Amino acid sequence: MPLIQRTLERILKNRSAVVVAVGVSLSLGVSAQESDGPQPGANSEERPAIEVPSFGAIFEGRSCLPAMSNVQARNTRSLDGQWQYTLDALGEINRRPEKTRPAVFEDVRDADIGPNVIKEYDWVRAPLIEVPGSWNAQIPQLTWYDQWMWLKKHFNSARNDQVRRFVYFEGANYETVVYLNGERVGEHVGGFTPFCFEVTDLLKDGENTLVVGVNAEQDEMTIPPKRADWSNFGGITRPVHLVEVPPTHVSNYALILQTDGKILFTAQLDGENKRQQVHVRIPDLGIDRRYRGESGSGTVNGLLEPRMTLSRWSPGNPVLYDVEIESGGETIQDRIGFRTIEARDGELLLNGEPIFLKGISLHEETVGVAPDRYMTDAAARTLLREVKDGLNGNFVRLAHYPHSEAMIRAADDIGLLVWSEIPVYWDVAFSDPAVLTLARTMQGENVYRDMNRASVVIWSVANETLVSDARNSFLRQLIEDTRQLDPSRPISMASHTLRSKGGAVRFDDPVIEDIDIVSVNYYRAWYSDGPLDELKTIEWANNSGKPMVFSEFGAGALAGFHSDENRKFSEEFQAAYYEAMIEMLENIPSLRGSVPWLLKDFRSPRRFHPEYQNGWNRKGVIAPNGRRKLAFDVLADWYKTLPDNPVDAK
Ligand code: GCU
Numbered sequence: 016m017p018l019i020q021r022t023l024e025r026i027l028k029n030r031s032a033v034v035v036a037v038g039v040s041l042s043l044g045v046s047a048q049e050s051d052g053p054q055p056g057a058n059s060e061e062r063p064a065i066e067v068p069s070f071g072a073i074f075e076g077r078s079c080l081p082a083m084s085n086v087q088a089r090n091t092r093s094l095d096g097q098w099q100y101t102l103d104a105l106g107e108i109n110r111r112p113e114k115t116r117p118a119v120f121e122d123v124r125d126a127d128i129g130p131n132v133i134k135e136y137d138w139v140r141a142p143l144i145e146v147p148g149s150w151n152a153q154i155p156q157l158t159w160y161d162q163w164m165w166l167k168k169h170f171n172s173a174r175n176d177q178v179r180r181f182v183y184f185e186g187a188n189y190e191t192v193v194y195l196n197g198e199r200v201g202e203h204v205g206g207f208t209p210f211c212f213e214v215t216d217l218l219k220d221g222e223n224t225l226v227v228g229v230n231a232e233q234d235e236m237t238i239p240p241k242r243a244d245w246s247n248f249g250g251i252t253r254p255v256h257l258v259e260v261p262p263t264h265v266s267n268y269a270l271i272l273q274t275d276g277k278i279l280f281t282a283q284l285d286g287e288n289k290r291q292q293v294h295v296r297i298p299d300l301g302i303d304r305r306y307r308g309e310s311g312s313g314t315v316n317g318l319l320e321p322r323m324t325l326s327r328w329s330p331g332n333p334v335l336y337d338v339e340i341e342s343g344g345e346t347i348q349d350r351i352g353f354r355t356i357e358a359r360d361g362e363l364l365l366n367g368e369p370i371f372l373k374g375i376s377l378h379e380e381t382v383g384v385a386p387d388r389y390m391t392d393a394a395a396r397t398l399l400r401e402v403k404d405g406l407n408g409n410f411v412r413l414a415h416y417p418h419s420e421a422m423i424r425a426a427d428d429i430g431l432l433v434w435s436e437i438p439v440y441w442d443v444a445f446s447d448p449a450v451l452t453l454a455r456t457m458q459g460e461n462v463y464r465d466m467n468r469a470s471v472v473i474w475s476v477a478n479e480t481l482v483s484d485a486r487n488s489f490l491r492q493l494i495e496d497t498r499q500l501d502p503s504r505p506i507s508m509a510s511h512t513l514r515s516k517g518g519a520v521r522f523d524d525p526v527i528e529d530i531d532i533v534s535v536n537y538y539r540a541w542y543s544d545g546p547l548d549e550l551k552t553i554e555w556a557n558n559s560g561k562p563m564v565f566s567e568f569g570a571g572a573l574a575g576f577h578s579d580e581n582r583k584f585s586e587e588f589q590a591a592y593y594e595a596m597i598e599m600l601e602n603i604p605s606l607r608g609s610v611p612w613l614l615k616d617f618r619s620p621r622r623f624h625p626e627y628q629n630g631w632n633r634k635g636v637i638a639p640n641g642r643r644k645l646a647f648d649v650l651a652d653w654y655k656t657l658p659d660n661p662v663d664a665k
Contacts, residue, residue: 077201079181081463082209083258083266083285086183087420088347091256094168094182094225098251099141100150103163109192109228117197120167120226138167146255149188149248152387159620161231161247168225170257172218178259179286180218182225183211185420186253188388189237192228204453205238206231207416207438208460211258227251236447238454239415239438244632245378246618248388253419261343263288263313268340269466270295271503272353274367276325277318278302282340284313294341300325327366328352328469330409331659333430335469352427352469358505358531363562363607365432365472372432372564372608373654374410375402375636378617379418382641386618390419398422399429401614401637405647407654412566412610415440415478417461426470433468434507434566434610436475437461439493445485454489455496462500474501475566477508479536487526494529505531509566513537519556533559536567536612540592541583547595557605564608568596572646573627574616574638584627589636590645597653611650615639 083089103109108119122138144150150157150164182193188206192199195217203210231249233241263286271279278300282293289308293315296303301322306315326334335350354366362369380386381394399422402408412434413422426433437457444450458476465471476493480486490508497506507530514523527533540547557563572589580591593611600609616635622628631639636647 077212077214078203079183079211079213079266079285081267081460082183082211083181083260083264084268084463084467085347085349086185086209086211086256086258088349089345090259091183092170092259094170094255094257095146096168097143098146098166098168099138100144100164100166101136101138101141102157102160103165103228104160106163106230108165109163109230113199116199117194120165120194120197120224122224141167144250146251147185147253147389149250149252149387149389151246151248151250152385152389161233161249163228163230164250165226165228166251167227168255169222170225171221172223172257173220174218175259176215177262179213179215179262179264181211181213181215181258181260183209183256183258184251184253185209185255187227187229187251188231188247188249189233190230191251194226194228196223205457205460206252207418208457209253209420209464210460214257235442235444236450238443238450238457239440240442240444242442243415243438243440244619244621245415246620246630252388261345262286263291263343264345265293265340265342265347267463268347270297270319270338270351270353271466271501272325272327272355273503274355274357277320278353280304280306280315280317280319282306282308282315282342284308284315284342286313286343288343289313291343294339295319296339296341297321297336298339299323299336325353328354328427328430329365330403330430330432333428333469335427349467350427351467354469356472356504358562361560361562361605361607363505363532369660370409370432370607371657371659372410372610373406373408373657373659374412374432374434374608374610375406375408375650376412376414376567376610376613377402377615378414378613379416379422380615380617382615382637382639384639386639390421392421392425395419395422395425396429397641398614399425399431401641403429403431405643406636406651409659410434410608410610411614412436414613417464420464423465423468423470427468431470432472433470434473434475435461435465435471436478436509439477439480439490441479443480443486443489445480445483445489451489451492454493458493458496459500462497466501472504473507473532474504475507475509475534476530479509479511482512482524482526490526491529494526507532507534507564507566509534509536511536516556519554521556521558527559527561531561532564532607533557533561534564534566534608534610537565538568538570540595541570547591550595551598551602553599555603555605557603561605562607563603563605564610565600565606566608566610567612569612569634570646571627571633572644573633574642574644576627584624584633586645590649593636593646593649597649609654611636615641 192202195214200212265282266285268282294305302319335352338349338351340347357364410432416438474497510524512524570589570592572586578585580587615637616631616639619632622632
């Protein structure tokens with residue numbers, strides 16, 4: 016049975032428990048405080064205003080479930096750089112009997128092909144690849160390769176039984192198997208969320224050898240499924256760390272501002288000493304509190320009351336507070352923005368004030384004619400500045416999968432609101448329980464990673480999925496999990512199931528009743544004919560009483576191709592399309608967000624028109640090299656006229 020099924024079977028056995036466990040919200044009173052600085056008498060029996068998500072740090076094998084929070088702030092050593100690699104196009108190494116596999120990873124130099132021994136690989140003379148980074152972007156012959164690659168990294172270490180050590184992957188696409196010094200450490204499924212494994216007992220003095228197998232193949236069991244409108248970049252696409260933490264440490268934590276002005280603090284201790292002290296400080300808010308973990312679970316839940324005025328985070332005021340969490344000798348420093356976000360009475364309320372999302376979507380691709388998925392802070396800021404400064408925007412839909420943590424932290428710092436989604440996209444195998452468990456796990460991993468990021472304001476559970484009983488219950492399970500994992504953010508999904516009745520267009524999707532923000536993807540007059548000036552006559556009937564967002568609309572244009580505005584793929588047509596769409600959007604009273612598809616042209620295996628596309632989806636308002644198309648200014652000028660607060664717009 017291929018790894019993915021075996022893995023999913025095991026996930027089904029274990030992680031569904033974890034997902035349920037991590038979804039169990041502790042609505043208990045806050046933890047007893049050890050001793051705290053001069054605080055107004057926060058009653059230890061006070062119940063949190065919102066239910067407290069718990070971190071089910073249940074170790075299944077060596078896997079961290081979920082991956083520890085804020086790895087960059089811990090005692091880490093980078094394993095990035097040049098790795099050896101060998102291809103395994105038929106996945107034969109992964110199908111070898113477990114006991115013969117380590118021999119494959121030996122550094123044996125096959126000087127001669129002997130009379131009795133032929134090896135189809137040779138690590139000593141193996142080629143090198145840069146990690147992080149996809150093989151598609153680095154090796155031209157592998158542009159469309161989506162099978163197995165085995166990568167190897169030697170590094171020196173020294174045993175130290177006073178600490179615990181983990182190997183942490185910020186992301187690898189899609190199915191990953193990890194070996195250290197010939198021992199199988201574990202595996203992970205999913206291309207865009209972090210994962211880590213404990214390796215304390217496997218590390219040895221001197222040279223250690225890490226071997227990682229990555230299989231990028233997508234099929235009917237994967238999330239996303241094989242058919243997706245973006246290129247599948249395979250490999251170790253995000254940074255790799257060796258992390259050193261105390262024997263008992265804070266594995267995960269969250270600080271969530273509540274509408275009553277208090278900050279919910281929850282943390283999970285991982286290790287023997289469940290009662291270990293956890294000290295949390297936010298100096299600029301006069302917060303300095305000490306807690307002990309609950310004796311059974313090692314969980315800390317507290318309510319922190321700012322002693323100074325808290326400046327709430329927003330796109331116009333992206334203030335981040337220095338937060339320090341100390342336990343067991345480890346001090347974790349983070350920068351966290353505090354704000355509230357609600358979808359209520361047809362409005363999106365940021366810090367209690369209605370807001371209009373002036374946004375755009377983007378794939379995780381660097382600017383350039385040979386883009387990669389590896390997003391450094393600088394590369395992230397290049398893209399986000401185009402939205403914030405270029406387009407006068409305040410929002411990004413990071414499609415169609417969790418982007419790098421660097422992107423989210425840059426959005427926190429720059430001041431952009433974020434829509435975050437997992438790739439439950441088009442034809443997912445909604446009837447398969449193992450696929451549901453994979454989606455639940457993926458959503459858990461995504462939510463845990465970004466729970467402390469003020470910029471993330473919407474969790475989306477799907478994109479353009481067809482209505483069916485299986486799909487409806489699949490999405491409702493994801494929605495329920497997400498609410499339990501993080502009750503502090505509204506939930507949406509990008510829907511395209513509409514029907515026209517009596518001249519009005521309305522949603523025709525039963526799951527609309529379960530989400531907080533109705534979002535529609537709409538391409539009339541691009542994928543269909545019909546004059547652009549028809550768009551403004553369309554009446555939208557949103558009877559949900561919920562805020563509405565256009566999560567996609569757009570047209571393709573080859574940068575530099577100019578013609579009259581009736582010629583599709585010309586810049587003039589794309590600009591005219593945006594003008595017509597904007598005229599329609601301005602006539603939708605319940606509209607609270609505009610998110611065109613999309614910022615930058617991106618690689619796609621579905622787009623091979625020889626003149627206009629050649630492997631690129633051309634709906635970007637900027638070209639691959641960053642050059643702005645005519646439509647860019649149409650959108651920027653409109654957003655400039657729009658106040659953040661839609662109430663002012665009327
Ligand atoms: C769909 C889909 C996108 C796709 C876009 C397009 O709505 O959500 O992933 O790229 O349309 O057709 O360009």
